[in-house]
Amino acid sequence: MNYQESLEYIESLAGIGIVPGLDNITGLCERLHNPQDRLRFVHIAGTNGKGSLLAYISTILKTAGYKVGRYLSPVISKYTEKIQINGKSITQAEMASVLTKVKEAADDMVAAGLNHPSAFEVETAAAFLYFAQKECDIVVLECGMGGKEDATNLITTTLVSVFTGISMDHMQFLGNTLQEIAENKAGIIKPGVKVVSAGQEAEVAEILLKRAAQMQAEVVFTGKPEKVKYGLEKQTFTYTDKKGKKFGDLTIKLAGTYQIENAALAVETVTALTECGYDISEKELRRGLLETMWEGRFEVLSKKPYFIIDGAHNEDAAKKLAQSVRFYFSNKRIIYIMGMLRDKEYEKVVAETVKYADQIITVTSPGNKRALPAMDLANTVRDYHPHVTTADSLEEAVEMAYLLAGREDVILCFGSLSYLGRMRKILKQREEKRKNPKRR
Numbered sequence: 001m002n003y004q005e006s007l008e009y010i011e012s013l014a015g016i017g018i019v020p021g022l023d024n025i026t027g028l029c030e031r032l033h034n035p036q037d038r039l040r041f042v043h044i045a046g047t048n049g050k051g052s053l054l055a056y057i058s059t060i061l062k063t064a065g066y067k068v069g070r071y072l073s074p075v076i077s078k079y080t081e082k083i084q085i086n087g088k089s090i091t092q093a094e095m096a097s098v099l100t101k102v103k104e105a106a107d108d109m110v111a112a113g114l115n116h117p118s119a120f121e122v123e124t125a126a127a128f129l130y131f132a133q134k135e136c137d138i139v140v141l142e143c144g145m146g147g148k149e150d151a152t153n154l155i156t157t158t159l160v161s162v163f164t165g166i167s168m169d170h171m172q173f174l175g176n177t178l179q180e181i182a183e184n185k186a187g188i189i190k191p192g193v194k195v196v197s198a199g200q201e202a203e204v205a206e207i208l209l210k211r212a213a214q215m216q217a218e219v220v221f222t223g224k225p226e227k228v229k230y231g232l233e234k235q236t237f238t239y240t241d242k243k244g245k246k247f248g249d250l251t252i253k254l255a256g257t258y259q260i261e262n263a264a265l266a267v268e269t270v271t272a273l274t275e276c277g278y279d280i281s282e283k284e285l286r287r288g289l290l291e292t293m294w295e296g297r298f299e300v301l302s303k304k305p306y307f308i309i310d311g312a313h314n315e316d317a318a319k320k321l322a323q324s325v326r327f328y329f330s331n332k333r334i335i336y337i338m339g340m341l342r343d344k345e346y347e348k349v350v351a352e353t354v355k356y357a358d359q360i361i362t363v364t365s366p367g368n369k370r371a372l373p374a375m376d377l378a379n380t381v382r383d384y385h386p387h388v389t390t391a392d393s394l395e396e397a398v399e400m401a402y403l404l405a406g407r408e409d410v411i412l413c414f415g416s417l418s419y420l421g422r423m424r425k426i427l428k429q430r431e432e433k434r435k436n437p438k439r440r
Contacts, residue, residue, distance in 0.1 A: 003092035006099040007079060013119040014369075020149035024109075024117040028125045029154060031105035035125075035132035036155050039069070042140045042269065043155065045147040045185040046164025046198070048317045049262050052254065052294050053164055056266035058140040060288030061273075062086045064280040069131035069139035071152075073120070076295040076421040083127045085134055098126040098133075120144050124151045138278070148187020158190045160272045161217075163197040164265065166204045167316035179203055186211040194272040195219040198265050220272065225264045230257060232300055232328060239264050241271045247282065251290050256298035256310075257327050258320040263289055296420040298324055301427045305405040309424065311417035314345050318352035321414060325356045335404050337397045337413040337423075338381070339363040342372040347380050349415065354385040357412075359404050362390050363397045365419040394419060398426055 001009060029036060042057055044050045051072055058070045068086055075081040080089040090098075102125045110116050117125070124144070131139050138159070143150045166182050182204040189195055189211050197208055199221060212219045225237040227248075232255045240246045252263050266289065270280055298321070301307045306329075312321040325334065336357040340346035354360060362378040365371035374390040381388040391397035401411045413423050 001096050001100045001103065003096045006096045009099065009103060010079075010119050010122065013116070013122060016116065016118045018145065019115075019118045019121070020146070022149065022151070022154055024115060025121045025124060025151040025154045027109050027114055028102065028105050028117050028121060029128060031108055032101065032125060032129055036128040037157065038132045039128065039136060039155075039157060040138050041155050041158045042138065042160050042162060042273070043143070043152065043158045043188050044141065044162045044164065045143045045150075045166075045188050046162075047167045047181075047314070048320065049164035049198070049258065049265075050142045052259060052262045052297055053162065053265055053269075054140050054142050055294040056252075056263055056289060056292045057162075057269055058084075059087070059292040060266065060270055060280065060285055061138060061140070061278070063288035063291065064278070064284040066137040066278070067135070069127070069134070069136040070141075071124070071127040071131075071139065072142050073123075073144050074417050076417060077424065078421075082123060083130055085131070085136060090130055094130065095126070098130045101129060102126045118151075121151045124154075143185070143188065146181075146187075147185035149184070150188075153188055156190065158188070158193045159276045160194045160196060160269055161189045162265065162269050163195070163200070163208065164262070165198050165316065166200060167314075179207065182207040183211075189215050189217050191215045191217070193217050194275065196265065196268045196272050197221050198261060220268055222261070222264050222268050225260050228260055230260075230327060231255070232306075235260060237264070239267050241268055243271060245271075247285070250286060252292065253290065254292060254294055254297065255300060255308075255324070255328075256320070257324045259298075295424065296417055301424065302431060304407045305402075305409045305411055307401075307411045307427055308413070309420045310412070310414040311420060312349060312353070312414045313340065313416050315348040315352060318349040322352050322356065325353070325412070329356075329410050333358045333406070333409040335401045335409065335411050336360040337363060337391075337401055337411065338377060339365045339374070339394075339413075339415045339419050340372045340377055341365065341368065341370040341416045341418070342376075343370055344372075344416070346372055346377060346415075350377075350381050350384055353414075354381060357385065358387065360385055360388040361397045361400055362388060363394055363419070365416050366394065366422065368416070368418050371416070371418075394422055395426055398423070398430065 083090040227238040362374040364374045
């Protein structure tokens with residue numbers, strides 16, 4: 001297959017949907033000679049913050065001189081971002097090559113009377129194959145959904161299992177209670193591995209500790225960052241790790257009040273990796289934190305007015321977004337652009353965030369079969385806020401927002417990650433036209 005045929009192949013698998021369980025991925029990787037067994041992993045589970053944490057850890061490891069694979073979902077700008085080494089995406093030709101091999105293995109499964117793997121299972125196997133071919137020193141791996149029955153949990157060579165905050169999400173697959181969801185996510189803990197976790201609700205912490213005890217694994221929960229200084233362009237904090245080492249004035253460029261917690265979790269994960277034999281100096285840790293970039297997470301795209309995008313698409317993420325809005329923009333006039341998927345907790349997201357907006361514009365995420373129509377989202381918003389209107393396109397939403405906003409105001413675009421990549425392109429094109437009006 002060429003690259004376009006590869007994309008069409010992945011798209012053809014959409015109808016299979018989400019298939020919890022490891023049978024398909026096991027059969028698929030066996031036919032590929034189990035490339036995952038030739039790799040070592042940092043495995044990340046949780047509800048929100050997995051992508052940011054992956055970015056911190058992988059950037060620090062890269063800074064320390066390691067060849068680092070990272071596998072993530074969803075992506076913001078282009079499909080090849082799913083599979084990266086040292087921050088560089090797999091090429092289209094390489095993606096076509098590994099997907100061709102995985103398709104051959106999947107076709108063999110079907111010929112043997114087995115089910116065809118899902119799109120996520122195919123992509124996961126392709127990532128394992130690519131990282132093994134490139135002989136990565138370590139792979140930072142993000143669960144797609146859940147933990148125990150997530151396709152990524154096929155791995156058996158985990159060095160550190162890491163948990164961001166665990167809250168309610170994907171209830172139709174993971175369970176209807178926080179306990180059920182936590183038990184599912186705790187399933188990534190392997191025998192004897194190190195376990196690092198963000199602070200959790202008491203019942204979640206108890207479940208992680210119980211699972212770790214069963215696996216004879218050591219658990220470390222992050223402490224509280226100190227001397228925190230928040231900002232939109234840089235943030236600093238002091239952190240003391242579980243070994244008692246104090247790191248003063250650590251600096252990150254990612255905005256959002258919650259990023260301090262993610263960065264502290266990354267520091268603790270790096271401490272665990274050094275205990276596994278990885279050589280990471282304090283200087284490399286500091287540089288890695290400072291150089292970490294991550295698209296679509298309270299990302300400032302332009303100023304005067306501020307235009308910010310954020311992928312808050314569930315209740316917990318909406319609460320964190322609202323916290324950042326209160327902290328950074330308590331005296332600002334704010335215009336929202338909102339787009340959601342219909343299978344997400346869109347009403348809870350609306351309830352948590354709308355009170356901070358002066359005006360709300362709803363959009364339909366383009367090219368996504370799961371997109372919630374802008375009118376349906378507007379009707380939900382209207383139950384909480386009177387000033388809401390719909391836009392027929394993302395471009396129209398941007399122009400409406402700029403007409404409404406003064407130079408000192410804030411435009412906040414959030415919801416489904418699936419349309420934020422398009423928003424970044426629209427803003428970039430708009431800025432280029434503004435700076436070079438003769439090119440219009």
